[in-house]
Amino acid sequence: MNMNMNMSKPEFFVAPGAGEFFRTELHFSSAVKIDNRVETSGQxxxxDSLQIPEQIEDEIAAAFRNVELVLRTAGATWSHxxxxxxxxxxxxxxxxxxxxVKLYRQYMPNHAPIWTQVGVAALGLPTMRFEIRVTAIVH
Known part of the structure; x- marks a missing residue:
């Protein structure tokens, strides 16, 4: 049986603020939902002015908030x-x-997702030191 016959059409989402800038200027969406699976672009x-905080802790916390916004836009939450x-x-x-880890425990107190960390030479904005993307299953 061909499993692709049961898959729904991908639905793309653009988060308000920076997501709208990225969609217009760089031609990519914030998230895609296929059936009950949501994949986010890196956040x-x-x-909204694409400014990055000076302190790495603040940059990471802001990235988690941006993921939360993208998930909400696509009908998901950190719990997914x-x-x-x-x-x-x-x-x-x-x-x-x-x-x-502190933010994982704050945003996902009832489960621990799988996690891969990758060191890279550079990210999409010159001042970025951190980027995060997630997969969510909406149940």
Whole structure:
């Protein structure tokens, strides 16, 4: 049996604020939903003016808030997140993992998703040191 026959058409979402800028200027969406699966584009710690906070902890916290906005736009929440990828410029000083783990416990107190961390040379904005993308299953 061909499983693709049962899949619904992809539905793309654009989050308000920076997501609208990215859709217009860079031609990509904030998230896609296929059936009950939501995949997000990578989210940085930007505000609507694409400014990145000076402190890495604030950048990471802002990126988590941006993921929350994208998930909400696509009809999901952090409670649906099953997989996280994080991308890091500048390595992994202790404050990075400490901040991420604190936010995991805040946003997902009842489950622990799978997680992959990748060190990279650069991200989409010159001042970015952190980016996060998630997969959510809406049940």
């Amino acid at each position: 940085g710690g930007w505000n 997140v099953v997989h996280v990828n994080t991308y890091h410029v500048g390595g992994f000083p202790p404050i990075v993992n400490e901040t991420i």
